[in-house]
Amino acid sequence: xxxxxxxxxxxxxxxxxxxxxxxxxxxxxxxxxxxxxxxxxxxxxxxxxxxxxxxxxxxxxxxxxxxxxxxxxxxxxxxxxxxxxxxxxxxxxxxxxxxxxxxxxxxxxxxxxxxxxxxxxxxxxxxxxxxxxxxxxxxxxxxxxxxxxxxxxxxxxxxxxxxxxxxxxxxxxxxxxxxxxxxxxxxxxxxxxxxxxxxxxxxxxxxxxxxxxxxxxxxxxxxxxxxxxxxxxxxxxxxxxxxxxxxxxxxxxxxxxxxxxxxxxxxxxxxxxxxxxxxxxxxxxxxxxxxxxxxxxxxxxxxxxxxxxxxxxxxxxxxxxxxxxxxxxxxxx
Amino acid sequence: xxxxxxxxxxxxxxxxxxxxxxxxxxxxxxxxxxxxxxxxxxxxxxxxxxxxxxxxxxxxxxxxxxxxxxxxxxxxxxxxxxxxxxxxxxxxxxxxxxxxxxxxxxxxxxxxxxxxxxxxxxxxxxxxxxxxxxxxxxxxxxxxxxxxxxxxxxxxxxxxxxxxxxxxxxxxxxxxxxxxxxxxxxxxxxxxxxxxxxxxxxxxxxxxxxxxxxxxxxxxxxxxxxxxxxxxxxxxxxxxxxxxxxxxxxxxxxxxxxxxxxxxxxxxxxxxxxxxxxxxxxxxxxxxxxxxxxxxxxxxxxxxxxxxxxxxxxxxxxxxxxxxxxxxxxxxx
Numbered sequence: 001x002x003x004x005x006x007x008x009x010x011x012x013x014x015x016x017x018x019x020x021x022x023x024x025x026x027x028x029x030x031x032x033x034x035x036x037x038x039x040x041x042x043x044x045x046x047x048x049x050x051x052x053x054x055x056x057x058x059x060x061x062x063x064x065x066x067x068x069x070x071x072x073x074x075x076x077x078x079x080x081x082x083x084x085x086x087x088x089x090x091x092x093x094x095x096x097x098x099x100x101x102x103x104x105x106x107x108x109x110x111x112x113x114x115x116x117x118x119x120x121x122x123x124x125x126x127x128x129x130x131x132x133x134x135x136x137x138x139x140x141x142x143x144x145x146x147x148x149x150x151x152x153x154x155x156x157x158x159x160x161x162x163x164x165x166x167x168x169x170x171x172x173x174x175x176x177x178x179x180x181x182x183x184x185x186x187x188x189x190x191x192x193x194x195x196x197x198x199x200x201x202x203x204x205x206x207x208x209x210x211x212x213x214x215x216x217x218x219x220x221x222x223x224x225x226x227x228x229x230x231x232x233x234x235x236x237x238x239x240x241x242x243x244x245x246x247x248x249x250x251x252x253x254x255x256x257x258x259x260x261x262x263x264x265x266x267x268x269x270x271x272x273x274x275x276x277x278x279x280x281x282x283x284x285x286x287x288x289x290x291x292x293x294x295x296x297x298x299x300x301x302x303x304x305x306x307x308x309x310x311x312x313x314x315x316x317x318x319x320x321x322x323x324x325x326x327x328x329x330x331x332x333x
Numbered sequence: 334x335x336x337x338x339x340x341x342x343x344x345x346x347x348x349x350x351x352x353x354x355x356x357x358x359x360x361x362x363x364x365x366x367x368x369x370x371x372x373x374x375x376x377x378x379x380x381x382x383x384x385x386x387x388x389x390x391x392x393x394x395x396x397x398x399x400x401x402x403x404x405x406x407x408x409x410x411x412x413x414x415x416x417x418x419x420x421x422x423x424x425x426x427x428x429x430x431x432x433x434x435x436x437x438x439x440x441x442x443x444x445x446x447x448x449x450x451x452x453x454x455x456x457x458x459x460x461x462x463x464x465x466x467x468x469x470x471x472x473x474x475x476x477x478x479x480x481x482x483x484x485x486x487x488x489x490x491x492x493x494x495x496x497x498x499x500x501x502x503x504x505x506x507x508x509x510x511x512x513x514x515x516x517x518x519x520x521x522x523x524x525x526x527x528x529x530x531x532x533x534x535x536x537x538x539x540x541x542x543x544x545x546x547x548x549x550x551x552x553x554x555x556x557x558x559x560x561x562x563x564x565x566x567x568x569x570x571x572x573x574x575x576x577x578x579x580x581x582x583x584x585x586x587x588x589x590x591x592x593x594x595x596x597x598x599x600x601x602x603x604x605x606x607x608x609x610x611x612x613x614x615x616x617x618x619x620x621x622x623x624x625x626x627x628x629x630x631x632x633x634x635x636x637x638x639x640x641x642x643x644x645x646x647x648x649x650x651x652x653x654x655x656x657x658x659x660x661x662x663x664x665x666x
Binding site for chain 1: 482483485493496499500623626629630633637641642643644645646647648649650652
């Protein structure tokens with residue numbers, strides 16, 4: 001476990017400054033205090049909390065999502081959540097869950113008996129039994145990438161997929177591409193639906209047809225590419241927008257295997273900007289989800305729900321990250 | 334101006350408790366401190382702030398919206414914003430603006446030269462010149478009921494109109510109504526569009542046709558009713574969903590004038606739940622916008638934007654408030 005000295009070394013400040021930051025002393029700036037607290041969480045520092053504050057616990061449930069190492073999608077989301085929660089003296093437990101666990105334990109009961117005041121749920125599948133239970137839960141709940149209608153205790157948090165895919169298409173259109181393919185993620189997912197709708201609108205706005213043989217649903221894994229890229233290439237695609245970065249990796253590999261160079265022959269755009277996207281060959285142009293900010297926001301919303309502010313939906317802006325997997329369209333013969 | 338004693342009297346606590354609440358003393362509960370601060374803002378108390386905090390100012394710009402008395406739509410929104418801002422030691426100025434003022438003053442320049450760190454904009458019209466400028470503003474900005482695409486400094490805040498209108502239609506369908514009319518607010522408004530789309534989807538979901546002579550756009554004022562209600566009644570409407578409570582007031586008056594009783598002959602549902610809605614004759618069934626919570630949320634989002642969390646959109650849940658202007662459908666001959 002990190003000590004106060006470790007934190008001081010990392011930040012290049014004195015031990016007493018770190019101590020002031022952790023203890024809420026008033027003679028250091030807000031910015032410095034924030035940096036100390038954020039770094040303390042990041043380095044795994046923990047301490048006995050103030051005795052004035054009763055035990056307050058929140059929980060993050062995670063399914064179908066990797067988060068344990070810094071390379072993985074969920075890592076920064078969890079970190080951001082813990083950073084904002086720590087500042088307000090909440091304890092946070094991280095619990096990986098399975099469908100079987102959800103069958104055994106009722107959602108509300110599980111939170112109550114374990115003393116959680118609210119929860120943040122990431123990666124749940126639409127058919128999970130807890131999703132059904134969220135329609136009537138009385139526990140403040142933030143749900144990543146999923147919307148529950150009619151329950152003021154549950155808020156949907158995500159990145160604005162619509163704006164993200166629109167950015168991706170516009171980027172390719174500006175590079176002169178017309179035969180733009182879209183390899184989406186899984187069917188039956190709220191974000192896949194949003195991305196499909198956004199792709200179709202953005203193409204229409206650019207007066208480009210959406211060709212049936214240039215769009216497909218896959219899964220959110222690299223392997224999806226091999227089933228669809230050959231068809232896209234025969235149909236004359238000069239660019240492929242992908243449902244996430246892993247799919248984009250598969251698309252790049254599949255193009256290369258078939259003698260198409262990226263980006264000279266085919267431009268490829270990902271979604272997410274996971275940390276390895278910059279290390280792909282070529283480095284991936286992608287639509288970034290601001291994951292640390294998503295995590296911070298998840299805590300802020302949970303805090304609002306706990307205070308009876310019935311937020312239904314919060315979306316964050318995506319950001320186009322231009323790297324080397326996209327280039328001006330060179331028409332093929 | 335309210336004194337500490339006034340606040341103490343209102344809350345029924347001692348002057349020293351109020352003083353502790355205002356000064357952040359640690360020996361009163363969080364809940365009590367919050368109540369003291371909220372009441373202080375509500376009663377117009379102000380004091381010299383702590384000398385440690387530099388001057389921090391936010392601004393609320395208001396156009397086309399009344400907010401000065403407790404009966405008016407904007408009042409609770411402004412109050413909620415000030416309550417949350419006060420707690421974090423921000424000063425808040427409220428500035429009514431006009432289109433002419435927007436032509437004279439550039440948005441960013443006006444904020445900068447007056448020392449504002451961010452702003453909350455309410456009631457602006459789509460063609461206002463500041464709306465155009467928001468596409469590129471660098472100032473953290475929360476915009477009520479309007480969406481600006483592509484700028485991470487601007488967030489859209491509103492009530493989920495889609496869910497609200499769906500609730501209104503479902504409420505009427507459950508009462509046996511089939512010939513449901515919709516008198517929307519103004520054309521060329523984001524929320525009117527959302528409400529129109531929601532009305533059509535909710536009717537479709539209930540397997541009811543959307544009849545051309547049962548839907549119309551008016552303006553967000555009572556006077557709209559007289560142009561459309563006669564047509565709705567001839568077309569056999571047994572219920573009218575309205576774009577806001579003022580329109581609903583006009584609809585009730587127009588029905589009554591023409592010998593139709595509300596709710597015996599025609600059910601009427603409003604939107605907003607402004608404070609006078611409960612005093613209509615009959616008291617209005619309506620879809621409530623949680624205005625104090627919207628104001629609190631506006632501050633919270635502005636604070637997030639200032640800390641570079643690029644929130645794009647936040648919606649709050651509406652709530653069906655059942656009063657006496659709706660009743661089971663009695664088919665007319």
